[in-house]
Amino acid sequence: MASSKIKAIVLKSNNIKERDKQVTLYTLEEGKMIVSMRGVRNDKAKLKAGKEIFCFGEFVVEKGKNSNIVTAVDIIDNFYSLSSNIDKYYEGCVILDILDKIGLEPNPQLFIEAIKALKTLCYEDVKKYYVIDKFFVDIFKSLGFDFLSNKCSSCHSTLGSKYLNLDIGELVCPACKTASCVQISDACYGALRIFESTDYDKLASVKLGGMGEVQAYNILNTNFEWRLGMKLIKLI
Numbered sequence: 001m002a003s004s005k006i007k008a009i010v011l012k013s014n015n016i017k018e019r020d021k022q023v024t025l026y027t028l029e030e031g032k033m034i035v036s037m038r039g040v041r042n043d044k045a046k047l048k049a050g051k052e053i054f055c056f057g058e059f060v061v062e063k064g065k066n067s068n069i070v071t072a073v074d075i076i077d078n079f080y081s082l083s084s085n086i087d088k089y090y091e092g093c094v095i096l097d098i099l100d101k102i103g104l105e106p107n108p109q110l111f112i113e114a115i116k117a118l119k120t121l122c123y124e125d126v127k128k129y130y131v132i133d134k135f136f137v138d139i140f141k142s143l144g145f146d147f148l149s150n151k152c153s154s155c156h157s158t159l160g161s162k163y164l165n166l167d168i169g170e171l172v173c174p175a176c177k178t179a180s181c182v183q184i185s186d187a188c189y190g191a192l193r194i195f196e197s198t199d200y201d202k203l204a205s206v207k208l209g210g211m212g213e214v215q216a217y218n219i220l221n222t223n224f225e226w227r228l229g230m231k232l233i234k235l236i
């Protein structure tokens, strides 16, 4: 069997057989990959820490005909403190859910972005919604949806009041709005622009008013559903 070393983060795992786990990894080199980890439900198992969600490390995988078996894990970071803050934990779970849904193909940019987002969430004092909003904004940008233009995408007039046209995922003016449009408040638009232009390492210093980050999250989540046709787990 061929063995390879891959950088990956654990997205989820299911129990299989008596003591094994089937683990879904998001890998830098190959995108999403299903692997088996043998004996890891045993408390004394050497690899048991490598099966936990959020675990980021170097995995040695033996690739067989019918299964990929992990034989060693060198943990880089398990983002352990995410599990002690319920808001951060769920925000992290949404990031993993997004990777699970869009990560079929290798995408080094997305991988690095996800690690940066989880690091910020775990180690920085950033307000709720900021990290997930930033992650969403960058994902849409990388998928080619330039939805933060200040021009109406239909008539190209400069935007005053703004609506997101969910059919196309772009902003339109009041004259061009259709039944599939949702209004974007100034607070929400301001928040989206700030998340677009602020790096993860500066997010902790951002202060927004008017609950723009909550509205932004709701719009971004709805836009994800419309663009990709998949529902994500929701933050409460």
Ligand SMILES: [Zn+2]
Binding pocket: 152, 153, 154, 155, 156, 157, 172, 173, 174, 175, 176
């Ligand atoms: Zn227009």
